[in-house]
Amino acid sequence: MAELGKRSATLGVILRHAQHKIQDPAKLRRLIVDLIDKEQWSSLSADVKGDAYEGLLQKNAEDVKGGAGQYFTPRPLIAAMVDVVQPAPGNMICDPACGTGGFLLAAHDYLAKHHALDRAQKKKLKSGTFFGIELVDSVTRLCAMNLLLHGIGEGGSSGSGVSPLDSDNDKRRDAASTFDLPVVTKDALAGKHGEYEIVLANPPFGKKSSVTIVNEAGESSKESLIINRDDFWASTSNKQLNFLQHIFTILKQHGRAAVVLPDNVLFEGGAGETIRRELLKQADVHTLLRLPTGIFYAQGVKANVLFFDRKPAQEKSWTQKLWIYDLRTNLHFTLKENTLKRSDLDDFVNCYFGKSGSGVPPLNQEKKQSRDGSATLSRHNRVESERFKSFTYDELTKRDKVNLDIFWLKDDALEESANLPAPEIIAADITADLEAAMEQFATIAEDLK
Numbered sequence: 001m002a003e004l005g006k007r008s009a010t011l012g013v014i015l016r017h018a019q020h021k022i023q024d025p026a027k028l029r030r031l032i033v034d035l036i037d038k039e040q041w042s043s044l045s046a047d048v049k050g051d052a053y054e055g056l057l058q059k060n061a062e063d064v065k066g067g068a069g070q071y072f073t074p075r076p077l078i079a080a081m082v083d084v085v086q087p088a089p090g091n092m093i094c095d096p097a098c099g100t101g102g103f104l105l106a107a108h109d110y111l112a113k114h115h116a117l118d119r120a121q122k123k124k125l126k127s128g129t130f131f132g133i134e135l136v137d138s139v140t141r142l143c144a145m146n147l148l149l150h151g152i153g154e155g156g157s158s159g160s161g162v163s164p165l166d167s168d169n170d171k172r173r174d175a176a177s178t179f180d181l182p183v184v185t186k187d188a189l190a191g192k193h194g195e196y197e198i199v200l201a202n203p204p205f206g207k208k209s210s211v212t213i214v215n216e217a218g219e220s221s222k223e224s225l226i227i228n229r230d231d232f233w234a235s236t237s238n239k240q241l242n243f244l245q246h247i248f249t250i251l252k253q254h255g256r257a258a259v260v261l262p263d264n265v266l267f268e269g270g271a272g273e274t275i276r277r278e279l280l281k282q283a284d285v286h287t288l289l290r291l292p293t294g295i296f297y298a299q300g301v302k303a304n305v306l307f308f309d310r311k312p313a314q315e316k317s318w319t320q321k322l323w324i325y326d327l328r329t330n331l332h333f334t335l336k337e338n339t340l341k342r343s344d345l346d347d348f349v350n351c352y353f354g355k356s357g358s359g360v361p362p363l364n365q366e367k368k369q370s371r372d373g374s375a376t377l378s379r380h381n382r383v384e385s386e387r388f389k390s391f392t393y394d395e396l397t398k399r400d401k402v403n404l405d406i407f408w409l410k411d412d413a414l415e416e417s418a419n420l421p422a423p424e425i426i427a428a429d430i431t432a433d434l435e436a437a438m439e440q441f442a443t444i445a446e447d448l449k
Contacts, residue, residue, distance in 0.1 A: 073102050073202045074295050080345035081200060081258045081305060082106040084352045089121045091197040096188035098132030101143040103200035105150055126152055132183035133193060140185040153182040189227055189242050195252045202260035203243035205301060233278040236271035245275060248283060251310035263302045266404040276402040281317040283308040288324045289348060293429060294333040295340045321390045323382060325351055329409040351388040354381035
């Protein structure tokens with residue numbers, strides 16, 4: 001394992017610093033000879049091996065105390081996000097906070113299933129299409145294994161040979177930004193690492209970035225880590241606001257982004273207001289999906305998905321209307337009894353493509369030709385529904401602090417006691433709210449030290 005870990009290919013990433021903790025030779029022999037060797041692994045398809053590994057990751061994520069839940073985005077949500085973004089062959093796709101690689105794998109599956117790929121395009125899927133950044137090295141290894149088992153990163157040590165910074169007119173290579181592997185360990189917020197047609201991400205939860213300072217006496221204290229970058233609109237220690245700015249900077253012109261963000265990004269003042277104003281002006285911020293509670297392994301999370309396209313500079317604001325879909329009010333999900341399913345997002349996907357209430361699966365509807373010649377669905381003929389409303393740019397900018405935390409549906413539980421949800425759901429909601437409040441108070445306490 002030590003020798004394999006020194007290789008520069010994906011396998012080297014997976015086995016880097018690997019340690020086996022089985023000290024009993026008899027148990028080790030039974031594992032390798034009696035269990036592993038009896039399976040014909042080479043004859044299994046990438047789908048079977050990949051799905052098995054994904055199952056292990058999900059089981060690990062369910063371990064709330066010590067699992068990898070913070071790196072695991074619900075797969076039905078990922079699938080819906082990819083379905084509306086519609087990756088096309090030739091797109092470079094990045095996740096700057098890739099965790100175990102869920103977004104990259106979903107985009108890979110979408111491309112393989114919805115496009116008739118030729119031999120060169122299939123080769124490109126394995127190396128040169130997907131780019132992941134992960135801060136934690138141990139999670140990078142999980143992601144690398146997940147991608148490899150799904151057939152991504154099989155190109156060997158030479159990698160893609162393509163830098164996301166290369167363009168048709170400028171073949172200048174930037175060694176620091178060239179990806180020889182589909183996933184690398186680095187701090188994505190440290191600077192630009194390329195430009196991409198599509199960015200899909202669920203940045204890490206937790207409100208502020210901080211650094212621990214240890215003085216000569218051994219006493220430690222935490223200080224807020226404010227990110228200062230010339231290509232950012234505002235300097236802040238809020239990680240999600242920084243990721244939102246970062247994702248805008250790594251999008252190519254007309255590039256598309258779908259980003260999971262907590263509620264505070266929608267209403268926080270100061271830097272938050274500045275960032276929202278600039279994003280509405282410089283990008284087409286067209287869709288906001290308000291997510292229900294109870295779908296993430298991290299407790300106390302109230303989140304959303306923001307969809308926007310980067311546009312060229314102009315005097316007039318690019319955002320004309322923001323369409324908001326409310327999947328939260330009067331909807332309750334849990335991680336075990338009532339889990340989120342892909343079908344729960346069908347109405348959102350239909351509304352996204354202007355097929356509200358049609359009952360027609362979005363992928364069977366009338367399509368148009370995109371600039372690369374592939375068939376895509378259009379989002380420009382939308383109609384309002386009970387859960388899907390639009391708000392003009394002027395309406396948004398007139399709101400206090402450009403607050404995008406908008407709801408219009410009545411909460412049934414507040415109208416009549418007979419409509420109250422089950423006691424366990426009420427208890428879970430109260431727990432989530434308290435834990436979110438405690439996290440914010442803990443942040444304030446740290447700042448006051």
